[in-house]
Amino acid sequence: MTHSTPAGETTTVRVQCFGVLQKVCGGAERAVPVAALPASVADVLDALVREVPEAGEYLDTTACAIGDTLVHRATPVSADDTLVLLPPVSGG
Amino acid sequence: MTHSTPAGETTTVRVQCFGVLQKVCGGAERAVPVAALPASVADVLDALVREVPEAGEYLDTTACAIGDTLVHRATPVSADDTLVLLPPVSGG
Amino acid sequence: MTSHITTAPIDVGALMATTEDPEAGALVVFAGTVRQHNDGKKVTSINYSAYIPLAEKSIAEIAARARRDHDIQCCEIRHRIGDMAVGDISVLVVVRAEHRGEAFAAGRYAIDIVKHEVPIWKYETYEDGTHEYVKGCPLHHEHPSNRHVAHADAGAGCSPSPTR
Amino acid sequence: MTSHITTAPIDVGALMATTEDPEAGALVVFAGTVRQHNDGKKVTSINYSAYIPLAEKSIAEIAARARRDHDIQCCEIRHRIGDMAVGDISVLVVVRAEHRGEAFAAGRYAIDIVKHEVPIWKYETYEDGTHEYVKGCPLHHEHPSNRHVAHADAGAGCSPSPTR
Numbered sequence: 001m002t003h004s005t006p007a008g009e010t011t012t013v014r015v016q017c018f019g020v021l022q023k024v025c026g027g028a029e030r031a032v033p034v035a036a037l038p039a040s041v042a043d044v045l046d047a048l049v050r051e052v053p054e055a056g057e058y059l060d061t062t063a064c065a066i067g068d069t070l071v072h073r074a075t076p077v078s079a080d081d082t083l084v085l086l087p088p089v090s091g092g
Numbered sequence: 093m094t095h096s097t098p099a100g101e102t103t104t105v106r107v108q109c110f111g112v113l114q115k116v117c118g119g120a121e122r123a124v125p126v127a128a129l130p131a132s133v134a135d136v137l138d139a140l141v142r143e144v145p146e147a148g149e150y151l152d153t154t155a156c157a158i159g160d161t162l163v164h165r166a167t168p169v170s171a172d173d174t175l176v177l178l179p180p181v182s183g184g
Numbered sequence: 185m186t187s188h189i190t191t192a193p194i195d196v197g198a199l200m201a202t203t204e205d206p207e208a209g210a211l212v213v214f215a216g217t218v219r220q221h222n223d224g225k226k227v228t229s230i231n232y233s234a235y236i237p238l239a240e241k242s243i244a245e246i247a248a249r250a251r252r253d254h255d256i257q258c259c260e261i262r263h264r265i266g267d268m269a270v271g272d273i274s275v276l277v278v279v280r281a282e283h284r285g286e287a288f289a290a291g292r293y294a295i296d297i298v299k300h301e302v303p304i305w306k307y308e309t310y311e312d313g314t315h316e317y318v319k320g321c322p323l324h325h326e327h328p329s330n331r332h333v334a335h336a337d338a339g340a341g342c343s344p345s346p347t348r
Numbered sequence: 349m350t351s352h353i354t355t356a357p358i359d360v361g362a363l364m365a366t367t368e369d370p371e372a373g374a375l376v377v378f379a380g381t382v383r384q385h386n387d388g389k390k391v392t393s394i395n396y397s398a399y400i401p402l403a404e405k406s407i408a409e410i411a412a413r414a415r416r417d418h419d420i421q422c423c424e425i426r427h428r429i430g431d432m433a434v435g436d437i438s439v440l441v442v443v444r445a446e447h448r449g450e451a452f453a454a455g456r457y458a459i460d461i462v463k464h465e466v467p468i469w470k471y472e473t474y475e476d477g478t479h480e481y482v483k484g485c486p487l488h489h490e491h492p493s494n495r496h497v498a499h500a501d502a503g504a505g506c507s508p509s510p511t512r
Contacts, residue, residue, distance in 0.1 A: 016235075018233065018235050018303065018305055019233070019305035019317050019320070020305075020317040023317065061322040062322075063303075063322065063323035063324070065235065065237075065238050065303075067237060068237040068238045068240070068241045069238075070238070070323065084235055084238075086235060086238075086303045086323055087305075087317075087320070087322075088319065088320030088321050088322045088323075089299075089300070089301070089302060089303055089304055089305060089320045089321055089322075089323060090299075090304070090305055090306040090317070090318040090319065090320035090321070091232065091234070091239075091263055091274075091275065091298060091299060091302045091303075091304025091305070091306065092216050092263075092274065092275050092295065092298055092299035092304075092306075108399075110397060110399050110467065110469055111397070111469035111481050111484070112469075112481040115481065153486040154486075155467075155486065155487035155488070157399065157401075157402050157467075159401060160401040160402045160404070160405045161402075162402070162487065176399055176402075178399060178402075178467045178487055179469075179481075179484070179486075180483065180484030180485050180486045180487070181463075181464070181465070181466060181467055181468055181469060181484045181485055181486075181487060182463075182468070182469055182470040182481070182482040182483065182484035182485070183396065183398070183403075183427055183438075183439065183462060183463060183466050183467075183468025183469070183470065184380050184427075184438065184439050184459065184462055184463035184468075184470075196360075196361070196364065197360070197361055200360065204435055205435075206383070206384035206434045206435055207383060207384055207385060208381055208383065209380060209381055209382075209383040210378070210379075210380060210381070211377070211378070211379040211380075211381055211437075212376070212377070212378055212455075213375070213376070213377040213378075213379075214374070214375070214376055214377075214448065214451075214452070215374075215375040215377075216373060216374060216375075216448070217372055217373055217374070217375055217444075218373075219370070219371060219372065219373040219446065220370035220371055221371060270370045271368055271369075271370055273375075280381075282383065284378065284380070284456075284459060287378075288378070288452060288455070288456050291376075291452070292448075292452050295448060
């Protein structure tokens with residue numbers, strides 16, 4: 001569900017980090033403040049880098065998912081979503 | 093060990109058959125009469141075909157061994173040897 | 185529904201038993217095991233973590249692609265997560281086919297793709313007390329149709345050229 | 349000394365256990381299993397026989413060649429003989445290597461050569477009461493140096509061209 005945000009009010013997006021980003025961001029989950037909702041995935045990543053500058057260098061190679069689906073940088077993120085950050089994988 | 097055979101006396105070579113040759117020759121082992129010893133592997137195979145003509149069609153694709161070693165058609169077979177006949181293999 | 189991701193040790197015998205098929209003549213099993221040395225450093229312990237919702241879906245899709253693209257009877261894939269010791273099996277692929285050529289090809293195909301497309305991360309702790317997330321392979325988020333072809337194992341990370 | 353030919357069922361778990369190696373990251377197991385159908389006929393029972401002195405030597409040499417020609421830690425090969433039922437394992441190859449590429453290659457190499465160079469014969473009995481020795485692959489007695497390169501599995505016999 002997409003909610004619009006009243007002007008002037010700050011809202012947050014839940015972000016879940018895996019792999020090296022969990023280390024860099026100091027934990028698996030955080031609430032990233034964004035100016036308005038819906039925001040794009042790119043907006044949320046920009047907001048994350050303002051909060052955690054060291055995360056920046058990893059984001060180019062990081063995929064994002066909502067639920068069990070990979071999403072593009074332009075995909076809108078709504079208040080109910082958790083944006084999941086998936087840096088390069090090393091299973092096997 | 094190679095023994096020479098007194099003239100006029102018939103001697104035999106022990107032959108052990110595997111796979112389809114066991115079926116064709118009616119058993120795993122037989123004594124094949126040869127004119128003299130040492131005989132070559134080829135001599136023994138010729139003698140076998142005289143005894144069991146149906147074996148002939150299989151011998152072109154049959155390898156021979158003495159002990160744990162594959163032998164050539166020209167290899168001499170002595171009285172102590174068992175010549176082992178190995179038709180095309182189908183393990184696995 | 186089968187769970188492909190497990191925290192329990194992977195039971196190879198059980199997966200061999202459940203995949204038995206009287207029409208199969210070939211069984212290929214691949215297991216990835218925790219190595220004592222990586223990149224010249226002695227590994228004392230290892231931890232795998234996964235983003236489970238996508239990892240489950242991704243592994244199910246890889247098994248389905250292996251069955252679709254190869255003449256095989258089954259392809260089962262399991263990945264363990266959590267703490268593991270040297271020698272433990274972290275990933276298992278079991279393929280049965282009528283003939284061995286397809287079984288080998290499908291097994292290789294499946295493990296190559298698992299290493300590239302499943303959101304799982306390996307975290308190694310070394311004898312000298314250091315630890316790190318092993319360099320990996322980016323998921324192709326922006327251009328999923330541009331996925332590179334699964335390649336031979338690179339010792340570390342995701343080198344585009346096969347090591348042999 | 350290890351016996352490569354056995355009348356007892358082949359114990360996959362035991363061979364996996366005895367080959368464990370902390371430096372190995374990849375395990376490839378290939379098993380050949382008795383198929384219910386061969387060449388369109390329903391198989392009711394199967395018997396493998398071997399010329400044991402040469403078969404033992406030949407399998408030992410194939411394992412040694414696999415280790416020499418590939419960067420692997422071990423290659424174990426077992427072949428069962430005697431009567432077997434559908435689903436039983438007739439042949440087993442276990443390879444461990446640091447990386448998966450070499451493990452797959454060595455496993456494939458070993459089983460291909462086993463099928464071509466070991467004096468073992470498969471005798472099938474069919475539902476209709478007929479039975480026969482399965483068409484095979486000639487051992488290259490006259491020109492051992494002219495051995496053809498091990499090829500992909502031919503459904504039956506020893507076709508020189510890979511089936512796929």
